[in-house]
Amino acid sequence: MRSMSLEEATELAESILFSQGFSRKQTKALTQTVIAGQRDECHSHGLYRLLNCVSTLAAGKVVADAEPVVHDQAPSIVRVDAKGGFSQLAFKAGLPHLVAKANAQGIAALSINHCVHFSALWIEIEAITAHGLVGLACTPSHAWVAPAGGTKPLLGTNPLAFGWPRTGEQYPYIFDFATSEVARGDIELARRENRALPIGWGIDSSGEPSQNPTAVLEGAMLTFGGYKGSALSTMIELISGPLIGDFMSTESLAYDGCSGASPYHGELILAMDPKHFLGADVDTHMARAEKLFDSIIGQGARLPSQRRYKARERSLREGIKIPEILYQELVKLL
């Protein structure tokens, strides 16, 4: 393993992205996401992702110097056209407007269009909770998942993320999950390792339940939670697709044309301001929410993101480690 401080990792990521042709602004926004993922030990969203950023650019599927354009869409809606760049810079451009609108109106929406997307949504949600706001975000992805009762891929792995700013705690309550039963990467890993899948992960191309990873990758993945997860995933297609005038997962996959690039589509993010919902009683009620978290932890259950926050503290203290082979691959991109 190769050890690095977070500063060294940041410098490495910036140098790679900039030397590959990304603009300074795009480089900075991308690097922040990749370093946050690495710091929290979400390895598939960490430095490893730089390989994918570079291959997506090589495939001509992302605009390296895109300048996002902000539209004041409605009193409670801000829209950012990412102009074909990665989502991060567009989110950064939209965030101050989303926060200002939520602060002014009580609830507001940020829609991002025409972005290339690989980010875990918790990064954006955490930026929203840092302003004392409640956040909800979702995106489509690529059409790999069959609807409940169906036989063909149609829905994306469609992640949903939620955040709640906690009173008197350093870290917010955040969850961020795919609405597919598992990530596509888990099935690809099982194929590489020649392992049978658990029942419920996917179906083969004739629509029959299958434990064969190759058959499932050629067939369809399934949603988590049966018809309920399928309904939720359908909602995400709708509100982060047609509602914001952007691709659904089938369209995003077709646009990709088997290049294996990150998906190209939109994203919907909502922010709610507890001060407006609660007025003078905001502190009382936000403190009440802590009882719920205490009761979850008190009975031996975990809060989502707890593992991630522990990893973060370790990384801030000790720096990060990546496999030597990954480091060598990355250095070649300088």
Add this chain to the structure above:
Amino acid sequence: MRSMSLEEATELAESILFSQGFSRKQTKALTQTVIAGQRDECHSHGLYRLLNCVSTLAAGKVVADAEPVVHDQAPSIVRVDAKGGFSQLAFKAGLPHLVAKANAQGIAALSINHCVHFSALWIEIEAITAHGLVGLACTPSHAWVAPAGGTKPLLGTNPLAFGWPRTGEQYPYIFDFATSEVARGDIELARRENRALPIGWGIDSSGEPSQNPTAVLEGAMLTFGGYKGSALSTMIELISGPLIGDFMSTESLAYDGCSGASPYHGELILAMDPKHFLGADVDTHMARAEKLFDSIIGQGARLPSQRRYKARERSLREGIKIPEILYQELVKLL
């Protein structure tokens, strides 16, 4: 079975509620919900619910003549204090404001406080889609469900409902599901019929998985979809509890004090106006959404609510049927 026209059923429901002491306004709002449930053959939310309305009143757990009070909470938030009445009249009072705010701002929230709640959420969501808006609604309930990895009841069965107004179709896309694996009524039914539960419905009071309905009713139910459903249910506790200054499911259950009345808590409803998100392109993009529905149906899967809409057409044509024994019970309440 006793056959009735919808008009006769409406008259029966109104007569019962009014003679039991509900105000004319409360009676009318409650009756509309009960008749809609019966019409769509959601029998547990149909005329049968009148028994529960009456027993909740007898237990002193609902205000029979409550007059909801509307607060203009923020430019994009309307709040309605139900003043201890059933939720329906409060929703009716808030709906025009929610619609007006969504039409003006792009996105808006309606929070309902201090209501007694038994309604399926699809009824409210359908009223929102009828205005061409996208709707999302949730409520806590009673603390019967353990968080994933936990052993004790803490979360409610916390329903989540979503609606999308369809282009060129009579009925909207609507789902409305409990975040528990099943409804509590399903477990009570299994107990009455002395049937073992499937694995995954619940745990006993020591936290062990159990197929014994009595043990699960004394222990805890489980959420659908493991830790993802549990996270979603936690979100619902937060955004329709503390965020709107109202009870969480544990507090609602404690307030009930074993009276078996309908839960007393709040509700959060969001409405989004596609016209604001999409501007001049609204028709194009709303039409694109239809492709998703076509693809779901085209591969042999069903849309949620399809069964309900079929039942509705049958009821509108042929009237409704209820068991004679239920009819006799209802008539006694006149």
